[in-house]
Amino acid sequence: MRGSLTRALTGALGLIAAAAGQVATAVPVAADSVVVGGRQVQISDAPWVVALSSRDRFGGTRAGQFCGGVVVAPTKVLTAAHCLGREVLGGEPWEVRDFVVIAGRAALRGQGGQEVRISDTWVNPDYDPTTNSGDLAVLTLRSPLPQSYVIGVAPAGDAAYAPGTAADVYGWGDTTGNGTYASTLRTARVQVLPDSACERAYPGGFGVPYRSDTMLCAGDPQGGRDACQGDSGGPLVAKGLLVGLVSWGSGCGQAENPGVYTRVSAVLPTRF
Numbered sequence: 001m002r003g004s005l006t007r008a009l010t011g012a013l014g015l016i017a018a019a020a021g022q023v024a025t026a027v028p029v030a031a032d033s034v035v036v037g038g039r040q041v042q043i044s045d046a047p048w049v050v051a052l053s054s055r056d057r058f059g060g061t062r063a064g065q066f067c068g069g070v071v072v073a074p075t076k077v078l079t080a081a082h083c084l085g086r087e088v089l090g091g092e093p094w095e096v097r098d099f100v101v102i103a104g105r106a107a108l109r110g111q112g113g114q115e116v117r118i119s120d121t122w123v124n125p126d127y128d129p130t131t132n133s134g135d136l137a138v139l140t141l142r143s144p145l146p147q148s149y150v151i152g153v154a155p156a157g158d159a160a161y162a163p164g165t166a167a168d169v170y171g172w173g174d175t176t177g178n179g180t181y182a183s184t185l186r187t188a189r190v191q192v193l194p195d196s197a198c199e200r201a202y203p204g205g206f207g208v209p210y211r212s213d214t215m216l217c218a219g220d221p222q223g224g225r226d227a228c229q230g231d232s233g234g235p236l237v238a239k240g241l242l243v244g245l246v247s248w249g250s251g252c253g254q255a256e257n258p259g260v261y262t263r264v265s266a267v268l269p270t271r272f
């Protein structure tokens, strides 16, 4: 599987399979492998994390969650562009009638927080679905979330992007690598890795190459802690600021295959 690209396309298919009651047969990558290797987190500790939801498309058991997102202004949520792709949504975002952002809720089976409808979607025009470069989209919410939910974005050159910086990734994705989706929010501690770690893992050729201009490399040098399917679009936070969005990688939690994130400072427009 080396170099093979996995992302929310397969995540979405996994969710559909799970909704249909099918049993996953893949071998877990690690025994306790957010988010693989993670822990549960209260929404009050990470109020900027939101779930993207469509119960019509993904089923109601986990409130229709299919990707993550992050609140960067009261009416603006960042997510991965690939989360809004036709392969994931089955059509254009505005055709998904019950598309909502779920904010202020860690437990997908609970009633906490709020569900907010979307008035506009903006997909980075430089997003390349073949290479996943520039994997960022902006959702505009119909009604504002509290200012206290907003997280700041680390500007280009900020110390938060330095290799070795501790970073936390958040999501409701696969906790094992075999299709076991979380129903409560989880987080895993990883670190920003040098671009060379992802250039080595993803040199291109057969697979998709890592691009340091639009992507950010992060993971656990020991393996075990990582983002996984269903976490796409969710935040990577370092020094209290947003640095990345979960984008892609080969497998989950393997030391030699770090997670690849959208480098938010490089891709986020100054106006959206």
Ligand code: 4AZ
Pocket (backbone or CB within 6 Å): 006, 007, 008, 009, 010, 011, 226, 227, 228, 229, 230, 231, 232, 246, 247, 248, 249, 250, 251, 252, 253, 258, 259, 260
């Ligand atoms: C996914 O499918 C996905 N381990 C996200 C992150 C990673 C792999 C897959 C990185 O959404």
